[in-house]
Amino acid sequence: MSKQTKYIFVTGGVLSSLGKGIAAASIGTLLKSSGLKISILKADPYINVDPGTMSPLEHGEVFVTDDGAETDLDLGHYERFLDESLSQDNNFTTGRVYSSVIEKERRGDYLGKTIQVIPHIVGEIVERIKRAGEGKDILIVEIGGTVGDIEGLPFLEAIRALRTEVGRKNAMTIHLTLVPYIKVAGELKTKPTQHSVGELRRIGISPDMIICRSEMALNRELKDKIALSCGVEKNCVIESADSQSIYQIPLSFLKQDILTPIAEILALNELKPDMATWDSLVKRIIAPTGETTIAFVGKYIDLKESYKSLTESIIHAGANLDTRVNLKWVDSEKVDSENVDEILKDVDGVLVAGGFGERGIEGKIMAIKYARENNVPYLGICLGMQLALIEFARNVLKLPNANSVEFEPNCENPIIYLIDSFIDAHGEKQIRTHKSPLGGTMRLGAYECELKPKSLLAGVYGGAKTATERHRHRFEANPKYKSDYEKSGLVISGTSSNLIEAIELKEHKFFLGVQFHPEFTSRLTKPNPTILGFIDASIKNAKSK
Structure with missing residues (x-):
């Protein structure tokens, strides 16, 4: 019997473009540097089959894999951080999921049953996630878009169902959210984070860790407030403040000891990443x-x-x-x-x-x-x-x-x-x-x-x-x-x-x-x-x- 792959699901709240892809890739880098076999997947809720026919003005870069898949630009971040070549199995969209289910229905695979979002669409998403994780110690799954988007609901239901299937020690959810700085008040505000976590809870997902995007560092009092109001452990509130380089993010996460709670939640041995070369290169980017x-x-x-x-x-x-x-x-x-x-x-x-x-x-x-x-x-x-x-x-x-x-x-x-x-x-x-x-x-x-x-x-x-x-x-x-x-x-x-x-x-x-x-x-x-x-x-x- 093959070893159970463990899953880290990464969701986003408040608004898009906060850097879920960078956060997911950074965590993957730390885990790989700790000696684990890692892969990473991007699930995009938009209905286009792939980004290949989308305008750069709409979508940004189309990233191409070795096997010729036209994918989301986040796969580029994944490859650059992990130093791994990914494939068409590492990115899929709502359009691709529906196309596959409809094709199966036309072939008669469902034996005339009524095709529904649950179980068929959600089941297809779950199967694609499992396939991407085969043979890996950990699969990181980034869900595109923002919690609360209508088109993202089947994906969130899929990760909720998969977590139930594999058990608590084999899956965790990390929620990345915005902690905005209100200049006129001179304060960082936690309400957007509380609301986006509340939105997740309404569909049956309680995050295990929260990554807070902000313009500046969060003090201990603010982190404790977020932990208490969102129901996570105090060491599971991680800040991701604006940086000079995206390549600083793994080092920032490591400094905050992000791997200790991840290891505890997923029942892993102590994780000790070797980031010496990475640290040296980042210093040469900055200065x-x-x-x-x-x-x-x-x-x-x-x-x-x-x-x-x-x-x-x-x-x-x-x-x-x-x-x-x-x-x-x-x-x-x-x-x-x-x-x-x-x-x-x-x-x-x-x-x-x-x-x-x-x-x-x-x-x-x-x-x-x-x-x-x-x-x-x-x-x-x-x-x-x-x-x-x-x-x-x-x-x-x-x-x-x-x-x-x-x-x-x-x-x-x-x-x-x-x-x-x-x-x-x-x-x-x-x-x-x-x-x-x-x-x-x-x-x-x-x-x-x-x-x-x-x-x-x-x-x-x-x-x-x-x-x-x-x-x-x-x-x-x-x-x-x-x-x-x-x-x-x-x-x-x-x-x-x-x-x-x-x-x-x-x-x-x-x-x-x-x-x-x-x-x-x-x-x-x-x-x-x-x-x-x-x-x-x-x-x-x-x-x-």
Whole structure:
């Protein structure tokens, strides 16, 4: 008989965006560092099947797993904190649950029974949670949204039922809530916390621990008041005050001895995490000895959550290089030939991130041209690589009307073309794709990339022959122009199933474009080599000025 997985359920109250994902990931980090096998799951109550077709303005970043699942951005936090690769089993939505139940009903799996929220929808949620926890000592389950939301009720009922099923020593609930500071009164207020706990109790869940988000530290008297009014032990009220870095949160929780009550509630042996390396890296995030500035050229700069994994990967690289990386956010829609020199003259590196759609494209191409001609370290990710090829085709190869079919379907020189064209030419078996209900074919998930020996790309990967990285895109570099590129000094340094995966320039400090998204596999304790190499080159460029 397999050992019973223990569960930690994390719920949120008062309002969203308080940091449940960071709190859950922080607890997971401490437990993993104590030698336990940990996994983590995000259950989202919204009805969309997955975030893949949701606008970044609505949802922020879409995080992609190795197996090609388009998931909530919190999974990125989980992977970055836990240094674990997760899968489609670690995130599901109401839409996915209902789709599965309806599909079973259509197949006749329920033998003609009436399909209801209880037991069928709740049962499906419970089964998905159990599946994610198989083989683990502890599964942390974050319930998206806020207690009191109508759409979240089946999820809360599921964790209530599962806790009853596995017993009190095998499950606990942690409730994260807001303790606001009322400036005119000069006080921190506990009533919102009491109300959200009351809301949980009404549906049969009494939290075992409360994490209090606040602008400042809570004194002992306030913590005791929350413990008394919410029915938890005094050592089970943990503060989560605003911090300079999210990576300080596990250390803050450890300082408050959060693991002692967790061990007591879940009947675990004494937990002694080794956080020495983590602590050292956090110190270098907060007070590094070096500094560099890179231009982050994008079109979602007013919503930086759209680039969450990328900005975090830059923090990882900076910490490991003991350098503060200052981001100069550049709106690509506002870049043109008249102002590009002025905008980029003071930066040490230029980064063009991924994205979809025509808006802001010409500004990105101008920034790439500046980096190429002025020998400024450049990193282009996904669309950033494609635009580097277009810029090179226009200004070095002098090809007329060079463009991507994404922006100009009938362009004379289609430097970038639809992935379907590659499949038609090379066969379906060479490339794993995902067909969207909206009609688009996406290349998703992890693929192995062959690295050209002695290339810049191979160098940043320590001389490796291959690297495995994740993808999320619909368009590919057209191999028709490969020989023209190489004759003019542009190197194809990465390939996969005959696809162009990476490009670089011979006579340049650091000029690299990659079709994959290196930011998805970056961790604080293990920064992605591509990002690390680019930041290192930017640091060296700053020192050479």
